[in-house]
Amino acid sequence: MRYVNRWVIAALLLTIGCGSKEEQTPAPVSAASQATIQAAVITIRPVPMPVRVEVTGQVTTVFQATLSSRIQGIIEKVFVREGSRVSKGQTLIELDNRDLQADLSRVTAETENAKAHLSRMKTLYGQDAVSKQEMENATRTFKVAEANRKAVLAQLSYTIVKAPFDGVITEKKVEAGELASPGQPLLKMEDPLKLRLEATVAEGDLRSFSPGDKIPVVIDALGGQALAGVVGQILPAGDPQTHTFMVKVDLPNMPGLKTGMFGRLQLDKGTAETLLVPISAVVERGELTSVFVVGSDQISRLRWVKTGRRFEKQVEILSGLNVGERVLVEGARGIDGAAIETVESMASPSQR
Numbered sequence: 312m313r314y315v316n317r318w319v320i321a322a323l324l325l326t327i328g329c330g331s332k333e334e335q336t337p338a339p340v341s342a343a344s345q346a347t348i349q350a351a352v353i354t355i356r357p358v359p360m361p362v363r364v365e366v367t368g369q370v371t372t373v374f375q376a377t378l379s380s381r382i383q384g385i386i387e388k389v390f391v392r393e394g395s396r397v398s399k400g401q402t403l404i405e406l407d408n409r410d411l412q413a414d415l416s417r418v419t420a421e422t423e424n425a426k427a428h429l430s431r432m433k434t435l436y437g438q439d440a441v442s443k444q445e446m447e448n449a450t451r452t453f454k455v456a457e458a459n460r461k462a463v464l465a466q467l468s469y470t471i472v473k474a475p476f477d478g479v480i481t482e483k484k485v486e487a488g489e490l491a492s493p494g495q496p497l498l499k500m501e502d503p504l505k506l507r508l509e510a511t512v513a514e515g516d517l518r519s520f521s522p523g524d525k526i527p528v529v530i531d532a533l534g535g536q537a538l539a540g541v542v543g544q545i546l547p548a549g550d551p552q553t554h555t556f557m558v559k560v561d562l563p564n565m566p567g568l569k570t571g572m573f574g575r576l577q578l579d580k581g582t583a584e585t586l587l588v589p590i591s592a593v594v595e596r597g598e599l600t601s602v603f604v605v606g607s608d609q610i611s612r613l614r615w616v617k618t619g620r621r622f623e624k625q626v627e628i629l630s631g632l633n634v635g636e637r638v639l640v641e642g643a644r645g646i647d648g649a650a651i652e653t654v655e656s657m658a659s660p661s662q663r
Contacts, residue, residue: 351640351655352605353592355632357584363620364519366558366576368510370530370568373561374476374502378403380491381469389487397474397500404485404497406470415467418460425453478502481570501570506562507543508574511555519578520545520558528560529575530568538562540576586632587625593618594642602628603645605637605653613647 384406391403432449435441482499491497508528512520520526520542528540540560549556560576562568593616594601600618603611616631632638637656639645 347650347652348611348644348646349652349654350644352637352651352653353588353640354656355586355588355628355634355636355638357634358587359582360585360587360627362580362583364516364578364580366510366512366516366578368508368558368560368574368576370506370562370570370572370574371509372501372503372570373505373507374478375481376475376478376500377496378472378475378498378500379493380406380472380495380497381493382406382466383490383492384408384470386485386487386489386491386497389483389485391480391498392483393480395480397478397480399474399476401474402471403474403480404472406472406491408467408470411463411467411470415460415463418456418463422453422456422460425449425456429453472497474500476502503569504564506564506568506570508540508560508562508576510558510560510574510576511550511553512558512576514549514554514556516578516580517545517556517558519580526560527577528562529577530565530572531575532572533565533567537577538565538568585619586628586634587622588628588632588638589640590621590624590626592638592640592642593626594645601642602632603639603642603647604632605639605651609651609653611639611645611647611649611651613645 386404387407388405389403390405391397397403429449429452432441432446436443436446478500479502480498480500483497484499485491485495485497522542522545524542526540526542527537529535529537540562542558543561544559546557546559558576588602592602594603594613599615601613601615604614605611614631617629619627619629621627639651640655
């Protein structure tokens with residue numbers, strides 16, 4: 312009997328213990344769902360914004376030249392180097408001209424003899440002492456001698472290489488003492504004061520360009536400052552494979568602007584409606600971008616979005632949001648699943 316009472320008491324204690332444990336265990340509740348945030352929200356509305364097409368190109372010079380030798384000869388002197396500023400007509404290179412000077416002396420003497428002989432023949436012809444044929448032969452001899460003299464003078468002028476325009480030497484390919492051959496490049500020069508941007512434009516955007524149009528040009532190497540470019544030329548023939556056309560935009564004289572720099576054309580093509588949110592509403596986590604959307608139940612939910620252009624205080628949303636949805640203005644305060652107590656409601660901005 313005593314053993315039976317012990318078993319009964321133990322069973323009762325076990326039953327009481329289990330019952331109290333079930334009553335003390337609460338149902339699991341999300342901490343985020345219990346949080347309440349007082350925050351401002353913005354309602355997404357379509358906003359008309361300018362549609363801009365960006366075309367890339369390279370800065371080149373309007374005037375550039377590769378100076379070559381027209382004759383064969385030893386380079387006597389080189390008066391310039393890379394970076395030298397030169398004026399039109401300035402002597403840049405001299406070739407050895409001693410052989411041509413000797414040829415010039417010879418043909419000059421031949422010309423003088425032919426001229427004197429022609430003078431005597433004219434006198435005799437006037438006295439009917441010589442025939443008309445002899446007179447004509449003397450005339451032809453003088454003309455041939457004079458042509459030879461002019462040919463040697465031309466060859467002699469080729470021994471001096473002069474600047475065709477005002478500019479800067481960009482490349483020197485030879486040194487004094489080297490042998491120059493006909494057609495061999497000696498120097499390269501350009502005019503650094505007259506530069507332009509050469510860009511390839513898709514045929515669908517070509518209608519937006521006309522000679523004389525003013526177009527802003529951004530040169531990244533100059534700090535992104537927009538320059539006032541003017542469309543100077545549109546090449547009439549395009550690339551049949553890429554369906555692009557070359558557009559040349561004249562640039563103003565700007566300190567630090569050099570050939571070879573990268574540039575961008577910004578072309579406005581009217582307006583189109585887009586969605587904008589404040590930059591403060593965007594949450595960036597690595598390469599992912601998101602916002603907190605507040606539903607009709609006043610609960611904020613994290614949503615991934617794709618952004619586009621960035622303006623001074625707003626950013627364009629390309630996908631992930633719909634018109635009429637509400638977004639937390641300060642995304643950094645958002646918590647996924649938190650209840651939102653709206654303290655201020657506003658519409659999306661109408662301008663940048």
